[in-house]
Amino acid sequence: MPTDIRIKKGLNINLVGVAEATTSKAVASNVYNIRLADFHGLTPKLLLKEGAEVKAGEAIFYNKAYPAMKFVSPVSGELVAIERGARRKILNLKILADKQQTALEHKPLDPAKASAADIRAFLLESGCWPFIKQRPYDVIAHPEEVPKSIFVSAYVTAPLAADINYTLSGREKELQAAIDGLAKLTPGKIHISIGKGENSPFAQLKGFERHTVSGPHPAGLVGTLINRIDPINKGERIWTLSPQDLVIIGEALLTGKFNPERIVALAGSCVKKPKYYTTKIGAEISTLLYASGVNQKDFRVINGDVLTGSKSRPDGHLGFYNNCVSVITEGDDYEFFGWTKPVFDKISSTRSLTFSWMHPNKKYDLDTNTNGEHRAFVVTGLYEEVFPLDIYPLQLLKACMYKDLDEMEQLGLYEVIPEDFSLTEFVCISKQPHQEIIREGLDYLQKEIG
Known part of the structure; x- marks a missing residue:
């Protein structure tokens, strides 16, 4: 049964540089990167050696704790580098992309007719399973565990984050296929939140329980939704997915191909033309930066939104779960007696010498200080x-x-x-x-x- 959820506690952080609702195709990257740190707690076992040729969607490594869980290449090309850290821990896998792309194909699956075992096996083999995260512990879900419910938040409140309603527009077919497939993997419900009054692509879909949410950040986080609807107790499991990952899963089920394409928001006060770009998981961030331009020298690139993303170099690569790249001023200066004078250009949840509470809709140009x-x-x-x-x-x-x-x-x-x-x-x-x-x-x- 649909529910209305209103969140009162929180704080909206309105920043300069929100991406405009226009999309361009990013220049294809020469090198794509799989960052192992994106898969927390995973011990990888390589299937290929350095110099091996690989197709898009072909497995490069698997989970040592569960060998059927495969991780695939986003593009076809040559595995040119296996970067290791202390104790030979694998840090990054770099693929030099072919000019002419070739993809590994699986037999498409009709989620409405397939069994739970078929869905599970397909997601593991195709490389889509890593998109499914579990609570507790915030790790990739274990395929043999049964979640009591599945949650997706399609209500965005994080600062500078990509607009889900815009990036998923026209992808209803893939979203419905993913929902139908995932519904076979839990005896409980799939819960999806949308913004109150928003024209969401989930509005006309079926097979899940819809929740309309309103309120300040963190109302858009899936954890807030779980806490209000189906809290986790000891011994229970809940699976979570991002809306953009549902598209990849749904497309894989319908076509048999792993397509890691994303519409990514390049946003922030340091970007000359904040907008959206069509690119792929693991692509070079520089292909986005150079297309839009940066308006100052001292800036920080954040792989993700400004609150939860990780610091990246301009020549870094898009993270496995990210659909946003934020670029803001590097805050390496200090204000003399800054704590003793009134503050008009910063956001604060207090009213002690700060005045942002008087202008709730004002946008701020904040740095990393x-x-x-x-x-x-x-x-x-x-x-x-x-x-x-x-x-x-x-x-x-x-x-x-x-x-x-x-x-x-x-x-x-x-x-x-x-x-x-x-x-x-x-x-x-x-x-x-x-x-x-x-x-x-x-x-x-x-x-x-x-």
């Missing part, structure tokens, strides 16, 4: 004002820091992932790395309890 140094937690109550989940954020962060398993469980660590704490990290006057703390807590919980 933290405006302060790391210090011990200061109890201010700010986290609770922007954290809509039914969880005590400060207490959970501290429990993760001193690794108290009982407290971590009781305070709701099973239910959250790092991105749920991105906004509390933004407003934190102690400059604590909230997302890093939660990530370490989840890893410890999984290691000790599983």
